Amino acid sequence: MKGELSNRINSLPASATLTMAAKARDLKNQGFNVIGLSLGEPDFNTPDFIKEAAVQAVNDNYNSYTPVDGYGELKEAICKKFKRDNHLDYSPSQIVVSTGAKQSIANAIQVLINPGDDVLLVAPYWVSYSAIVVLAEGNPIEIYSDIKTDFKITPEQLEKAITRKTKMVVINSPNNPSGSVYTEDEYRSLAAVLEKYPDIYILSDEIYEHINYGVPHFSFAKIPSMYDRTLTVNGVAKAFAMTGWRIGYLGAPERIAKACTKMQGQTTSGANCIAQRATITALEAPVSKIQYMVDEFATRRERIIALLGTIEGFVLNHPKGAFYVFPDISHYFRKTIKGKTIENSSDFALYLLEEAHVATVSGEAFGCPNNIRISYAASMDDIEEAVKRIQQALT
Ligand code: GLU
Numbered sequence: 429m430k431g432e433l434s435n436r437i438n439s440l441p442a443s444a445t446l447t448m449a450a451k452a453r454d455l456k457n458q459g460f461n462v463i464g465l466s467l468g469e470p471d472f473n474t475p476d477f478i479k480e481a482a483v484q485a486v487n488d489n490y491n492s493y494t495p496v497d498g499y500g501e502l503k504e505a506i507c508k509k510f511k512r513d514n515h516l517d518y519s520p521s522q523i524v525v526s527t528g529a530k531q532s533i534a535n536a537i538q539v540l541i542n543p544g545d546d547v548l549l550v551a552p553y554w555v556s557y558s559a560i561v562v563l564a565e566g567n568p569i570e571i572y573s574d575i576k577t578d579f580k581i582t583p584e585q586l587e588k589a590i591t592r593k594t595k596m597v598v599i600n601s602p603n604n605p606s607g608s609v610y611t612e613d614e615y616r617s618l619a620a621v622l623e624k625y626p627d628i629y630i631l632s633d634e635i636y637e638h639i640n641y642g643v644p645h646f647s648f649a650k651i652p653s654m655y656d657r658t659l660t661v662n663g664v665a666k667a668f669a670m671t672g673w674r675i676g677y678l679g680a681p682e683r684i685a686k687a688c689t690k691m692q693g694q695t696t697s698g699a700n701c702i703a704q705r706a707t708i709t710a711l712e713a714p715v716s717k718i719q720y721m722v723d724e725f726a727t728r729r730e731r732i733i734a735l736l737g738t739i740e741g742f743v744l745n746h747p748k749g750a751f752y753v754f755p756d757i758s759h760y761f762r763k764t765i766k767g768k769t770i771e772n773s774s775d776f777a778l779y780l781l782e783e784a785h786v787a788t789v790s791g792e793a794f795g796c797p798n799n800i801r802i803s804y805a806a807s808m809d810d811i812e813e814a815v816k817r818i819q820q821a822l823t
Pocket of ligand 1: 443445446466467468469530554555556604
Protein backbone atom coordinates (compact mmCIF):
# COMPACT_ATOMS: atom_id res chain seq x y z
CA MET A 429 0.00 0.00 0.00
CA LYS A 430 1.57 3.27 -1.14
CA GLY A 431 2.32 5.65 1.69
CA GLU A 432 1.88 3.04 4.41
CA LEU A 433 5.48 2.98 5.55
CA SER A 434 7.33 6.13 6.47
CA ASN A 435 9.70 7.83 4.05
CA ARG A 436 12.34 7.26 6.69
CA ILE A 437 12.13 3.48 6.48
CA ASN A 438 11.49 3.45 2.74
CA SER A 439 14.75 5.25 2.09
CA LEU A 440 16.76 3.22 4.61
CA PRO A 441 18.98 0.58 3.01
CA ALA A 442 18.96 -2.82 4.72
CA SER A 443 22.23 -3.70 6.47
CA ALA A 444 24.40 -5.34 3.80
CA THR A 445 26.19 -7.56 6.31
CA LEU A 446 22.98 -8.86 7.87
CA THR A 447 21.27 -9.23 4.47
CA MET A 448 24.08 -11.37 3.12
CA ALA A 449 24.10 -13.48 6.29
CA ALA A 450 20.33 -13.98 5.94
CA LYS A 451 20.71 -15.01 2.28
CA ALA A 452 23.37 -17.54 3.26
CA ARG A 453 21.12 -18.86 6.04
CA ASP A 454 18.21 -19.25 3.58
CA LEU A 455 20.35 -21.23 1.15
CA LYS A 456 21.60 -23.41 4.02
CA ASN A 457 18.02 -24.07 5.11
CA GLN A 458 17.28 -25.18 1.55
CA GLY A 459 19.97 -27.83 1.97
CA PHE A 460 22.91 -26.13 0.23
CA ASN A 461 26.34 -26.41 1.79
CA VAL A 462 27.03 -22.70 2.20
CA ILE A 463 30.18 -21.33 3.81
CA GLY A 464 29.38 -18.07 5.57
CA LEU A 465 32.21 -15.56 5.43
CA SER A 466 29.89 -12.58 5.42
CA LEU A 467 29.31 -11.83 9.07
CA GLY A 468 31.95 -10.47 11.41
CA GLU A 469 31.28 -12.98 14.11
CA PRO A 470 33.87 -15.08 15.97
CA ASP A 471 33.19 -18.78 15.47
CA PHE A 472 34.35 -19.50 19.05
CA ASN A 473 32.04 -20.21 21.96
CA THR A 474 31.81 -17.56 24.65
CA PRO A 475 34.51 -18.54 27.21
CA ASP A 476 33.25 -20.74 30.05
CA PHE A 477 34.13 -18.30 32.82
CA ILE A 478 31.77 -15.74 31.24
CA LYS A 479 28.99 -18.27 30.69
CA GLU A 480 29.28 -19.31 34.35
CA ALA A 481 28.84 -15.68 35.43
CA ALA A 482 25.64 -15.51 33.37
CA VAL A 483 24.28 -18.72 34.92
CA GLN A 484 25.10 -17.34 38.35
CA ALA A 485 23.22 -14.12 37.49
CA VAL A 486 20.14 -16.14 36.49
CA ASN A 487 20.29 -18.10 39.73
CA ASP A 488 20.81 -14.91 41.71
CA ASN A 489 17.56 -13.61 40.25
CA TYR A 490 18.87 -10.77 38.18
CA ASN A 491 15.60 -10.37 36.33
CA SER A 492 14.50 -6.76 36.82
CA TYR A 493 14.98 -3.67 34.71
CA THR A 494 18.50 -2.35 35.07
CA PRO A 495 19.37 1.34 35.35
CA VAL A 496 18.97 2.79 31.83
CA ASP A 497 22.71 3.50 31.57
CA GLY A 498 23.74 0.11 32.98
CA TYR A 499 24.50 -1.44 36.38
CA GLY A 500 26.78 0.70 38.56
CA GLU A 501 29.20 -2.23 38.99
CA LEU A 502 29.41 -2.68 35.25
CA LYS A 503 30.11 1.00 34.71
CA GLU A 504 32.87 0.77 37.34
CA ALA A 505 34.32 -2.25 35.52
CA ILE A 506 34.20 -0.33 32.23
CA CYS A 507 36.05 2.62 33.80
CA LYS A 508 38.73 0.22 35.08
CA LYS A 509 38.99 -1.38 31.64
CA PHE A 510 39.39 2.05 29.99
CA LYS A 511 42.15 2.88 32.49
CA ARG A 512 43.92 -0.48 32.23
CA ASP A 513 43.82 -0.95 28.45
CA ASN A 514 43.51 2.58 27.09
CA HIS A 515 44.94 4.88 29.78
CA LEU A 516 41.69 6.82 29.68
CA ASP A 517 40.13 8.41 32.74
CA TYR A 518 36.37 8.10 32.66
CA SER A 519 34.10 8.22 35.68
CA PRO A 520 30.91 6.10 35.83
CA SER A 521 28.80 9.19 35.07
CA GLN A 522 30.50 9.31 31.66
CA ILE A 523 29.59 5.73 30.74
CA VAL A 524 26.44 4.41 29.03
CA VAL A 525 25.91 0.68 28.51
CA SER A 526 23.79 -0.20 25.47
CA THR A 527 22.36 -3.09 23.49
CA GLY A 528 25.51 -3.62 21.44
CA ALA A 529 28.06 -1.09 20.24
CA LYS A 530 25.67 -0.45 17.35
CA GLN A 531 23.22 1.17 19.76
CA SER A 532 26.01 3.17 21.40
CA ILE A 533 26.85 4.55 17.95
CA ALA A 534 23.20 5.22 17.10
CA ASN A 535 22.68 7.03 20.43
CA ALA A 536 25.77 9.18 19.91
CA ILE A 537 24.71 10.21 16.41
CA GLN A 538 21.10 10.85 17.42
CA VAL A 539 22.08 13.15 20.27
CA LEU A 540 24.67 15.19 18.38
CA ILE A 541 23.52 15.44 14.77
CA ASN A 542 20.95 17.97 13.58
CA PRO A 543 19.31 17.84 10.15
CA GLY A 544 21.82 19.08 7.58
CA ASP A 545 24.96 18.44 9.68
CA ASP A 546 27.80 16.72 7.87
CA VAL A 547 29.41 13.62 9.33
CA LEU A 548 32.75 12.59 7.85
CA LEU A 549 33.20 8.86 7.26
CA VAL A 550 36.48 7.32 6.18
CA ALA A 551 35.75 4.91 3.34
CA PRO A 552 35.89 1.98 3.63
CA TYR A 553 33.62 2.25 6.68
CA TRP A 554 31.27 -0.13 8.44
CA VAL A 555 27.98 -0.35 6.59
CA SER A 556 25.70 1.03 9.31
CA TYR A 557 27.46 4.36 10.00
CA SER A 558 26.02 6.05 6.92
CA ALA A 559 22.50 4.66 7.47
CA ILE A 560 22.51 5.80 11.11
CA VAL A 561 23.63 9.29 10.05
CA VAL A 562 20.86 9.45 7.45
CA LEU A 563 18.29 8.39 10.07
CA ALA A 564 19.40 11.42 12.11
CA GLU A 565 18.89 13.51 8.93
CA GLY A 566 22.61 14.25 8.72
CA ASN A 567 24.74 13.96 5.60
CA PRO A 568 27.34 11.19 5.46
CA ILE A 569 30.39 12.64 3.66
CA GLU A 570 32.97 10.12 2.50
CA ILE A 571 36.71 10.60 2.59
CA TYR A 572 38.25 7.92 0.36
CA SER A 573 41.24 5.84 1.27
CA ASP A 574 42.48 2.97 -0.81
CA ILE A 575 44.71 -0.03 -0.79
CA LYS A 576 47.77 2.07 -1.79
CA THR A 577 47.64 3.99 1.51
CA ASP A 578 46.69 0.88 3.49
CA PHE A 579 43.12 2.25 3.62
CA LYS A 580 44.11 5.12 5.89
CA ILE A 581 43.58 8.84 5.38
CA THR A 582 46.17 11.59 5.64
CA PRO A 583 45.81 14.82 7.65
CA GLU A 584 45.62 16.68 4.32
CA GLN A 585 42.62 14.61 3.23
CA LEU A 586 40.89 15.25 6.54
CA GLU A 587 41.52 18.99 6.37
CA LYS A 588 40.20 19.17 2.82
CA ALA A 589 36.95 17.41 3.76
CA ILE A 590 36.12 19.71 6.68
CA THR A 591 33.59 22.50 6.06
CA ARG A 592 31.47 24.77 8.24
CA LYS A 593 28.81 22.05 8.18
CA THR A 594 31.04 19.34 9.64
CA LYS A 595 29.79 18.27 13.05
CA MET A 596 31.43 14.89 13.52
CA VAL A 597 34.16 12.58 12.22
CA VAL A 598 33.76 8.82 12.67
CA ILE A 599 37.03 6.91 13.03
CA ASN A 600 37.44 3.17 13.44
CA SER A 601 40.67 1.37 14.24
CA PRO A 602 41.17 -1.57 13.84
CA ASN A 603 38.93 -1.00 10.87
CA ASN A 604 35.95 -2.95 9.65
CA PRO A 605 36.25 -3.87 6.75
CA SER A 606 39.91 -3.13 5.88
CA GLY A 607 41.61 -4.34 9.07
CA SER A 608 43.85 -1.24 9.04
CA VAL A 609 45.17 0.01 12.37
CA TYR A 610 46.16 3.64 12.89
CA THR A 611 49.41 4.19 14.79
CA GLU A 612 49.62 6.70 17.62
CA ASP A 613 51.58 9.08 15.35
CA GLU A 614 48.98 8.82 12.61
CA TYR A 615 46.17 9.60 15.04
CA ARG A 616 48.14 12.49 16.53
CA SER A 617 48.57 14.02 13.09
CA LEU A 618 44.82 13.78 12.45
CA ALA A 619 44.22 15.36 15.87
CA ALA A 620 46.53 18.24 14.92
CA VAL A 621 44.07 19.09 12.13
CA LEU A 622 41.03 18.75 14.39
CA GLU A 623 42.59 21.07 16.98
CA LYS A 624 41.86 23.90 14.53
CA TYR A 625 38.14 23.02 14.50
CA PRO A 626 36.96 22.94 18.12
CA ASP A 627 33.29 22.35 17.24
CA ILE A 628 33.84 18.97 15.61
CA TYR A 629 33.15 15.78 17.60
CA ILE A 630 34.99 12.54 17.08
CA LEU A 631 33.25 9.19 17.36
CA SER A 632 35.96 6.57 17.84
CA ASP A 633 34.69 3.04 17.28
CA GLU A 634 37.17 0.70 18.99
CA ILE A 635 35.16 -2.52 18.98
CA TYR A 636 38.05 -4.48 17.34
CA GLU A 637 40.62 -3.18 19.86
CA HIS A 638 41.77 -6.62 21.01
CA ILE A 639 41.69 -8.26 17.56
CA ASN A 640 45.05 -6.78 16.79
CA TYR A 641 48.14 -8.46 15.35
CA GLY A 642 50.94 -6.15 16.45
CA VAL A 643 50.39 -2.41 15.95
CA PRO A 644 49.61 -1.18 19.49
CA HIS A 645 46.02 -0.02 19.86
CA PHE A 646 45.73 3.71 20.50
CA SER A 647 42.55 5.38 21.76
CA PHE A 648 41.89 8.74 20.14
CA ALA A 649 40.55 10.21 23.41
CA LYS A 650 44.00 9.71 24.92
CA ILE A 651 45.13 12.83 23.07
CA PRO A 652 44.47 15.52 25.72
CA SER A 653 43.14 18.10 23.25
CA MET A 654 40.66 15.54 21.89
CA TYR A 655 39.39 14.03 25.15
CA ASP A 656 36.58 16.56 25.69
CA ARG A 657 35.03 15.97 22.30
CA THR A 658 35.69 12.31 21.66
CA LEU A 659 33.11 9.59 22.21
CA THR A 660 34.82 6.23 22.68
CA VAL A 661 32.70 3.21 21.72
CA ASN A 662 33.57 -0.38 22.57
CA GLY A 663 31.83 -3.63 23.51
CA VAL A 664 32.34 -7.30 24.26
CA ALA A 665 31.00 -8.88 21.04
CA LYS A 666 34.21 -9.36 19.08
CA ALA A 667 36.91 -9.88 21.71
CA PHE A 668 34.90 -12.21 23.96
CA ALA A 669 32.88 -14.03 21.28
CA MET A 670 29.68 -12.49 22.67
CA THR A 671 28.00 -11.12 19.55
CA GLY A 672 24.52 -12.31 20.49
CA TRP A 673 24.74 -11.07 24.08
CA ARG A 674 24.44 -7.49 22.77
CA ILE A 675 26.49 -5.42 25.15
CA GLY A 676 28.27 -2.28 23.97
CA TYR A 677 29.26 0.86 25.82
CA LEU A 678 30.39 4.41 25.35
CA GLY A 679 32.65 6.77 27.29
CA ALA A 680 31.98 10.45 26.63
CA PRO A 681 31.79 13.89 28.21
CA GLU A 682 29.18 13.67 30.96
CA ARG A 683 26.58 15.91 29.29
CA ILE A 684 26.71 13.73 26.16
CA ALA A 685 26.52 10.52 28.19
CA LYS A 686 23.43 11.94 29.92
CA ALA A 687 21.88 12.76 26.55
CA CYS A 688 22.54 9.19 25.34
CA THR A 689 20.86 7.87 28.50
CA LYS A 690 17.83 10.05 27.82
CA MET A 691 17.65 8.78 24.24
CA GLN A 692 17.96 5.17 25.38
CA GLY A 693 15.37 5.71 28.12
CA GLN A 694 12.81 6.53 25.45
CA THR A 695 13.76 3.77 23.03
CA THR A 696 15.09 0.57 24.61
CA SER A 697 15.83 1.19 28.34
CA GLY A 698 18.72 -0.66 29.96
CA ALA A 699 20.49 -3.51 28.17
CA ASN A 700 19.81 -7.15 29.08
CA CYS A 701 20.43 -7.77 32.79
CA ILE A 702 22.07 -11.22 32.51
CA ALA A 703 24.39 -10.10 29.71
CA GLN A 704 25.40 -7.06 31.76
CA ARG A 705 26.35 -9.25 34.74
CA ALA A 706 28.39 -11.55 32.49
CA THR A 707 30.11 -8.52 30.98
CA ILE A 708 31.40 -7.46 34.40
CA THR A 709 33.23 -10.80 34.60
CA ALA A 710 34.49 -10.51 31.02
CA LEU A 711 35.94 -7.03 31.51
CA GLU A 712 37.52 -7.82 34.85
CA ALA A 713 39.43 -10.78 33.40
CA PRO A 714 42.98 -10.25 32.18
CA VAL A 715 43.15 -9.77 28.43
CA SER A 716 45.45 -12.82 28.28
CA LYS A 717 42.33 -14.98 28.80
CA ILE A 718 41.15 -14.29 25.24
CA GLN A 719 44.55 -14.32 23.54
CA TYR A 720 43.98 -17.88 22.21
CA MET A 721 41.25 -16.51 19.91
CA VAL A 722 43.42 -13.65 18.66
CA ASP A 723 46.30 -16.07 18.01
CA GLU A 724 43.99 -18.31 16.02
CA PHE A 725 42.69 -15.35 13.97
CA ALA A 726 46.31 -14.40 13.25
CA THR A 727 47.05 -17.88 11.90
CA ARG A 728 43.93 -17.81 9.74
CA ARG A 729 44.81 -14.35 8.45
CA GLU A 730 48.15 -15.63 7.12
CA ARG A 731 46.49 -18.64 5.54
CA ILE A 732 43.66 -16.78 3.84
CA ILE A 733 45.99 -14.11 2.48
CA ALA A 734 48.32 -16.76 1.08
CA LEU A 735 45.42 -18.66 -0.50
CA LEU A 736 43.60 -15.64 -1.95
CA GLY A 737 46.92 -14.41 -3.32
CA THR A 738 46.91 -17.34 -5.72
CA ILE A 739 43.62 -16.24 -7.33
CA GLU A 740 43.98 -14.17 -10.48
CA GLY A 741 42.74 -10.59 -10.13
CA PHE A 742 42.63 -10.40 -6.33
CA VAL A 743 44.57 -7.36 -5.10
CA LEU A 744 45.06 -7.83 -1.37
CA ASN A 745 45.83 -5.64 1.60
CA HIS A 746 47.54 -7.04 4.70
CA PRO A 747 45.17 -6.34 7.59
CA LYS A 748 46.76 -5.53 10.94
CA GLY A 749 43.60 -6.09 12.96
CA ALA A 750 39.93 -7.21 12.97
CA PHE A 751 39.14 -10.42 11.03
CA TYR A 752 38.43 -9.33 7.48
CA VAL A 753 40.29 -9.13 4.18
CA PHE A 754 39.07 -6.58 1.71
CA PRO A 755 40.48 -7.42 -1.72
CA ASP A 756 40.03 -5.26 -4.80
CA ILE A 757 38.30 -7.54 -7.30
CA SER A 758 37.55 -4.95 -9.99
CA HIS A 759 39.58 -7.10 -12.41
CA TYR A 760 36.37 -9.11 -12.88
CA PHE A 761 34.09 -6.18 -13.73
CA ARG A 762 32.50 -6.31 -17.21
CA LYS A 763 33.55 -9.95 -17.58
CA THR A 764 31.21 -12.88 -18.20
CA ILE A 765 31.98 -16.05 -16.27
CA LYS A 766 29.97 -19.25 -16.75
CA GLY A 767 27.30 -17.21 -18.54
CA LYS A 768 26.95 -14.58 -15.80
CA THR A 769 28.08 -11.00 -16.36
CA ILE A 770 29.69 -9.21 -13.44
CA GLU A 771 29.22 -5.44 -13.52
CA ASN A 772 30.12 -4.53 -9.94
CA SER A 773 31.06 -5.90 -6.53
CA SER A 774 27.44 -6.72 -5.63
CA ASP A 775 27.23 -8.92 -8.74
CA PHE A 776 30.55 -10.46 -7.75
CA ALA A 777 29.44 -11.27 -4.18
CA LEU A 778 26.15 -12.66 -5.48
CA TYR A 779 28.01 -14.74 -8.07
CA LEU A 780 30.22 -16.24 -5.33
CA LEU A 781 27.15 -17.04 -3.27
CA GLU A 782 25.25 -18.68 -6.11
CA GLU A 783 28.14 -20.38 -7.91
CA ALA A 784 30.55 -21.22 -5.06
CA HIS A 785 28.09 -21.13 -2.16
CA VAL A 786 30.43 -18.80 -0.32
CA ALA A 787 28.90 -15.74 1.38
CA THR A 788 30.93 -12.51 1.36
CA VAL A 789 29.82 -8.85 1.40
CA SER A 790 30.01 -6.41 -1.51
CA GLY A 791 32.33 -3.44 -0.96
CA GLU A 792 29.65 -1.02 -2.18
CA ALA A 793 27.96 -0.83 1.21
CA PHE A 794 31.33 0.02 2.77
CA GLY A 795 31.87 2.91 0.33
CA CYS A 796 34.45 0.99 -1.75
CA PRO A 797 32.77 -0.42 -4.86
CA ASN A 798 35.90 -2.18 -6.18
CA ASN A 799 36.21 -4.53 -3.23
CA ILE A 800 34.53 -7.34 -1.36
CA ARG A 801 34.77 -8.16 2.34
CA ILE A 802 35.67 -11.69 3.38
CA SER A 803 35.54 -12.58 7.07
CA TYR A 804 38.06 -15.10 8.34
CA ALA A 805 36.29 -15.52 11.68
CA ALA A 806 35.57 -19.07 10.48
CA SER A 807 37.27 -22.43 10.91
CA MET A 808 40.43 -23.15 8.96
CA ASP A 809 38.64 -25.97 7.11
CA ASP A 810 35.90 -23.58 6.02
CA ILE A 811 38.42 -20.94 4.95
CA GLU A 812 40.39 -23.44 2.86
CA GLU A 813 37.30 -24.94 1.28
CA ALA A 814 35.81 -21.49 0.60
CA VAL A 815 38.90 -20.23 -1.20
CA LYS A 816 39.06 -23.45 -3.25
CA ARG A 817 35.46 -22.97 -4.32
CA ILE A 818 36.01 -19.28 -5.15
CA GLN A 819 38.98 -20.23 -7.31
CA GLN A 820 36.95 -22.88 -9.13
CA ALA A 821 34.05 -20.49 -9.67
CA LEU A 822 36.32 -17.91 -11.24
CA THR A 823 38.12 -20.19 -13.70
N1 GLU B 1 29.56 -5.72 12.74
C1 GLU B 1 29.48 -7.03 12.18
C2 GLU B 1 29.81 -7.01 10.71
O1 GLU B 1 30.22 -6.01 10.18
C3 GLU B 1 28.15 -7.65 12.48
C4 GLU B 1 27.01 -7.35 11.56
C5 GLU B 1 26.60 -5.93 11.63
O2 GLU B 1 26.06 -5.51 12.63
O3 GLU B 1 26.91 -5.24 10.64
O4 GLU B 1 29.71 -8.05 10.09
